[in-house]
Amino acid sequence: xxxxxxxxxxxxxxxxxxxxxxxxxxxxxxxxxxxxxxxxxxxxxxxxxxxxxxxxxxxxxxxxxxxxxxxxxxxxxxxxxxxxxxxxxxxxxxxxxxxxxxxxxxxxxxxxxxxxxxxxxxxxxxxxxxxxxxxxxxxxxxxxxxxxxxxxxxxxxxxxxxxxxxxxxxxxxxxxxxxxxxxxxxxxxxxxxxxxxxxxxxxxxxxxxxxxxxxxxxxxxxxxxxxxxxxxxxxxxxxxxxxxxxxxxxxxxxxxxxxxxxxxxxxxxxxxxxxxxxxxxxxxxxxxxxxxxxxxxxxxxx
Numbered sequence: 479x480x481x482x483x484x485x486x487x488x489x490x491x492x493x494x495x496x497x498x499x500x501x502x503x504x505x506x507x508x509x510x511x512x513x514x515x516x517x518x519x520x521x522x523x524x525x526x527x528x529x530x531x532x533x534x535x536x537x538x539x540x541x542x543x544x545x546x547x548x549x550x551x552x553x554x555x556x557x558x559x560x561x562x563x564x565x566x567x568x569x570x571x572x573x574x575x576x577x578x579x580x581x582x583x584x585x586x587x588x589x590x591x592x593x594x595x596x597x598x599x600x601x602x603x604x605x606x607x608x609x610x611x612x613x614x615x616x617x618x619x620x621x622x623x624x625x626x627x628x629x630x631x632x633x634x635x636x637x638x639x640x641x642x643x644x645x646x647x648x649x650x651x652x653x654x655x656x657x658x659x660x661x662x663x664x665x666x667x668x669x670x671x672x673x674x675x676x677x678x679x680x681x682x683x684x685x686x687x688x689x690x691x692x693x694x695x696x697x698x699x700x701x702x703x704x705x706x707x708x709x710x711x712x713x714x715x716x717x718x719x720x721x722x723x724x725x726x727x728x729x730x731x732x733x734x735x736x737x738x739x740x741x742x743x744x745x746x747x748x749x750x751x752x753x754x755x756x757x758x759x760x761x762x763x764x765x766x767x768x769x770x771x772x773x774x775x776x777x778x779x780x
Contacts, residue, residue: 479591480524481614485511486581486692487538487598488531488557499598500534500541501752504765505776510601510752511542513765515550516778517604518594521611525551527588528598529581532556545779555585563705566712577722578692579704579711586701592617595694595725601761602628602693603747604773610695613741617697623738625729626695627655628745633685635749636666639756641674645690645726646683647742655733655740658690658726688742690726691749703732 487499503510515526526546530538535554546552557575560568561584575581582595592614596602606628613626629647636642641663648657663674664683671683707728715721732738750764751757768774 482525482589482593483518483523484527484593484595485598486529488529503761511598512778517607521607527553529555529557553588555588557581557584569717574720578725579723579728583704592697597692600751606745606747609743613695620697621699622697626741628693629688629742630691630749632687632689637753639754641665647688655742658730
């Protein structure tokens with residue numbers, strides 16, 4: 479059974495100021511998604527599912543989706559504000575997306591096999607897809623509660639142009655995830671890092687911490703867990719105008735309750751992505767370097 483790649487591509491790009499998931503970064507107007515799908519295809523993934531919004535459907539399919547439809551099965555699911563569990567009504571004042579856990583939940587009908595989850599605007603690196611594919615290909619039970627995450631080194635994931643949020647991970651001695659703490663306002667500090675907490679107090683980080691970049695390996699059992707957590711969130715915070723529920727938060731709660739176990743596969747890849755407009759030239763330069771090194775062909779899909 480070949481695993482599926484689930485790509486979260488419904489973001490609104492508020493800090494970037496546009497649809498960063500379809501921004502050209504490589505030769506031939508290649509997007510970051512092109513490189514992710516190419517790496518996934520080489521690693522043995524057999525289907526792509528995109529989570530998008532109806533508002534970007536035409537542009538996304540024309541710019542991104544059409545490239546893959548003749549090579550791999552492609553499906554689309556839609557993350558809309560009113561797509562909620564039965565019995566939950568959309569608050570009239572709600573305008574912001576519900577978060578990545580909601581994006582995962584809306585894909586439940588399209589995925590019946592082991593699958594990976596990634597962000598559309600993040601570059602994860604070839605070896606990360608190979609590690610995750612290796613894990614997913616060994617899964618025999620789609621009802622299992624054994625999952626996986628690719629862990630990155632914090633200093634390899636920071637933007638040069640502004641603060642970011644990072645899920646800092648604690649692992650046990652056997653390499654299983656114990657806890658994820660979402661830190662906001664994380665910035666580079668030489669080879670180290672720092673963050674500012676909600677009270678405005680600054681804290682130092684070594685830069686070598688393991689962080690989650692939203693690259694997960696799941697089986698369909700995750701959807702029931704996410705629905706339970708989504709219902710809890712909507713009941714408790716659904717009226718808040720900007721509250722969101724994120725995959726790391728859901729996983730952290732499931733681990734604390736003893737419901738799941740997550741293997742962490744460490745990656746030395748240099749992650750990069752688009753958060754700010756200033757990130758775009760840097761990302762373009764990185765892909766030019768990767769093409770020059772022969773890691774990617776100049777024309778990915780010829």
